[in-house]
Amino acid sequence: MREQFKGVVLVILLGLFALAGALIPGTQIAYAHEISIALTLIAVALGYRIYRHGIRSLLHKNITAQLFATIAIFISVIAGLVIPSASATGTAEAVGYLTASAIVAFIILAGMTLEDYIIHRTRGALETLIKMSPKTARVRRDGKEVQVPIDEVKKGEIVLVKPGDNIPVDGTVLSGHSTVNQATITGESIPIEKTVGDRTFAGTLNENGALEIIVEKVAEDTTLAHLIQLVEEAQEKKAPIQNIADRFTTYFLPIMTIVSSSVFVASYFTLGFEVALARTVTVLLVACPCALSIAVPVAVAATIGNASMNAIIIKGGTHIEKLKDVTLVAFDKTGTLTIGEPRVVEVKTFGNYSEADTIKYAAIAEKFSEHPLSKAIIAKATEMNLKIPDPTDFKTIPGQGVDAHFGNKHILIGRKMTETIISVEANQLMSKVESEGKTVIPVALDKNVIGIIVVADTVRANSLEAIQRLKRLGVKTAMLTGDNVRTAKSIADQVGVDEYHAELLPEQKVAYIGELKKGNVVAMVGDGVNDAPALANSDVGFAMGAAGSDVAIETADVALLGDDLTKVEYAISLSRKAFTRMKGNIIYAFIWNIVALSLAAFGILNPVLAVVLAEAGCISVVINSALLLLSKPKPLAKIKG
Amino acid sequence: MSIEKVILNALKTDCTGCSTCADFKADNLQHAIARLNGVTKVKVDEITGKTTIEYDTQKIILSKITERFEKLGYQVEIVSREEIR
Known part of the structure; x- marks a missing residue:
């Protein structure tokens, strides 16, 4: 937060100095010209974040957009000092090199700051979970109640939770009776009754009664802490489509080095030094691979963040891409659809x-x-x-x-x-x-x-709705069960699956998934424990009701923390949307770069416009990705269950 | 309390050519490591991947920290390690 504040202050200062530098020559002040140069130079210097980044990357043998910007600004400043009367290009005659470099620095720094801000917002989903992590617990020790930091609570101790307080540990209720809102973990906002012998999760809200809980898991071992870690890991896992963007960005900057040199040489011999300089600067400023390199990672983080807010853990970018292709969802019967x-x-x-x-x-x-x-x-x-x-x-x-x-x-x-x-x-x-x-x-x-x-x-209250939603999405449904044909048919009719297969032994379920995979991309939904092999054999394994079962969460590609089966459809449609965004981002960034580059090379852009264009391209991609955070599942009709 | 300071090289080839992306990754990494119980200070250099961590050896062992890096998709290499308090 402090970093961001510092960033904004720098941008504002830079802007003010640049503005003052540009306005002073029009006044009657003595030494107006000199003061203007000094102010503008200070403005440029305030963009030090850009130069530091560019130069340090170079020292680390890495060419970045910031390096190009640094070179462009440096060239402009030198040109501005050496040829004070110089004008940038035809379209920007009024703007001197020096002023132009201050404006360029301003736009880049403002862009960087804005992007940082938006990108950090994608952490929001995770921060919500982190905020629910308890910091202290009230523990009974030597007959007294003491408030202690959470990492000092030991397994087997008894914690006391007052009405309205967050439950600090995973444990079992020893005494008391209350209702607990477990939305943090299961996504289910209707409170659940808890009494002696029931399990509790850290980070859930105790509503109206006092509870005494025996500590089983604390701090980093709790379900909540595991979920946070899983989301962190998942957000880091690349989507395969990123490889396309990566391959491109790896070659992009070296190629741009050649392009800008060629533009300089070609313009120098045809249009003279000054135009050559202006065009080269413009090309360097427009050559920003940022939109491309950031197109996918932010979208992946936003998608996984969004899913986690809906009690769905998608375990990485690869699964987003698999999910979007799912054509058939196979459900286990007992404990899943029922x-x-x-x-x-x-x-x-x-x-x-x-x-x-x-x-x-x-x-x-x-x-x-x-x-x-x-x-x-x-x-x-x-x-x-x-x-x-x-x-x-x-x-x-x-x-x-x-x-x-x-x-x-x-x-x-x-x-x-x-x-x-x-x-x-x-x-x-x-x-x-x-x-x-x-x-x-x-x-x-x-x-x-x-x-x-x-x-x-x-059948579960949401099963029928879940199947219907999948059908509306054009996804086929099947039910696999070890139960007899009669029972299977009855349940299949009630939930409306397209096909059902009864009397399957666990290994036959695995084989059957193999059959279904011929011609379909198959997701399998089960409890994640008994049907773990079938889940593993499917293209995307969903474990439902996974909260509290580390095995289930571990086995699954997608873990539904609660029991709401409609989340299967949401995970698929969210992934489809996410993938469309990622693909769109890449294509858009690619075209944007080519167009901007062509305009720059042929002198249609001036440096200021070039940098505006480059930053706008990047920011629009970032915003487009971050907006994935705002998708919401369709509300459920009130069903009693 | 005994604090140890370790410098790691955390390598990942995710973001190329763009500071925004590198910042994003570095920031996520920094948050994830900082949340580990016993870690008192973390600084990730977004350009070099050099990460400086201070931690309480009574609360966490180094292998737990490096394990977290690996789970987050980073290869780590220990550059230096010293007890500072």
Whole structure:
């Protein structure tokens, strides 16, 4: 920040001295001419950043645009002092060499300062994350609460987090109950309930309750710190398209050395020394490879920065280029398109019994069972605000169901348990539901089937929207699963994927990705752990819900930190946009250079116009790239989930 | 506290012929290294790639610092290393 302020002050000073130097000759002051020269020379000298850079680069055997500018300004100053009456070119007769060099220095320095400013803005996304990194933590030590710097907090210590404070560590809740906004990490702005046993992330916001947390990871080991490092690394990773720009810029400046010498020699023999000098200076000023060399790196940084603000980590420029070409996205089913745990999706009742009765008696019988289906029923009962008393006695029969008593009532749960008492009508209904890939749980009360609970793994709220968005982008979709065909078809129909492939073993998934890759650029979306091999075999591997799983983040080319699958489409469309910008930047910079150079060589530009043109080319490329930071994903319609 | 000063050559052929680009890269590198726990001072020369770092040897070891450079895509070469406090 201080550097930037210093930069701006220098630019303003330079401008003021140049202006004063140019205006004084028109006044009646004694020694006006001498004062003007002195002021202008000071102005030129204030552009020392340019000359220092140019000369130091040369000493380091590197030719840069700043070196050319230095030579051009130096020549102009000498010319201005030696031939005071000299005029630059036909179009700038009024401007002397000396004034011209001050103006040139001013424009270049102003350009450099402005570019620095814009470019540093691309760090903004990263700075937002860094700002969320906690500096201190309140730790319980020897029965007292003490505030300590974060790097003094040890693993296993207990930190206390007040309502409204940032959580300082990755850890597990030891006591307390609160809601936590984890947007920093997962991009999900709806707060999540946290209670005993839940994991917390450093840099997330504790909202309304106090929490005691056992420290597991601190400072540089936290998920947040890893994310910051990943983004830093990703922003440094070149996009392949940059090689085109690099190849060009490597030859550009040496060639320009030859061009400017040729222009000088040719003009000297045809138009005389003064014109030759002016044209050479102009050529040197216009020969700026800046737009080309910066076209890609800033766009890459801005794209990755933008993605990180949307809880997407794209791990480098190469992946941006791969992403833009994706023609097919393959999704894993369980835990990716679906939530991955069974839930009660429907309750069918018989006789006078209500939905609540069925759930209540089932929940009583299942109260102490750890089975996933039991958990689904208990969760449903909790959701319906039902009070669940303990069963008088209960017996779980593996693979069959539960036999329980509640007071004088006898409860039977499960298909096998109710085989002999179920009606033909109910049986038909159950077969039909099962054919849709769902699980049925009949509930009997005193040997009388009162209802059927339908349980299924449900699709995520955003899955359908995610698939639709991809389709709109012209990207094909597929679902790969190890599950049976019936369940696969049911889920595939709900989310609307173009094709699905069921009963695939993990190694078959890998092979199938290989098949899909014939004729498609394939992205694979999975949890990044179980399907890591399939992800690795795809062109772009997406790990979803990756926050907190270092393995998943490590394996993936793109990590979606939250569970929002619509981010797949956003990553692809952002990359397409980014690549178009990069390509556009390169073509534009190339044409700009050729045109400006031709104009300069044939004396149509004067040095001031030349430098304006060169800086404008560079700045427009920088702005065009930096604007990628402002892209936003389409808002999601409010979906309950 | 024991502070060591190390000078590294950090090489990367990313930006050619343009100070803005070189500044950009140097600035990113400087920020990334400065954030390492235990690093007290960093100065990256955008032209030569010479990087001067001061760090607390009780908090961080040199190999951790050079590892970070490598992850960021820089090849490093240690020029000098001395204890200053």
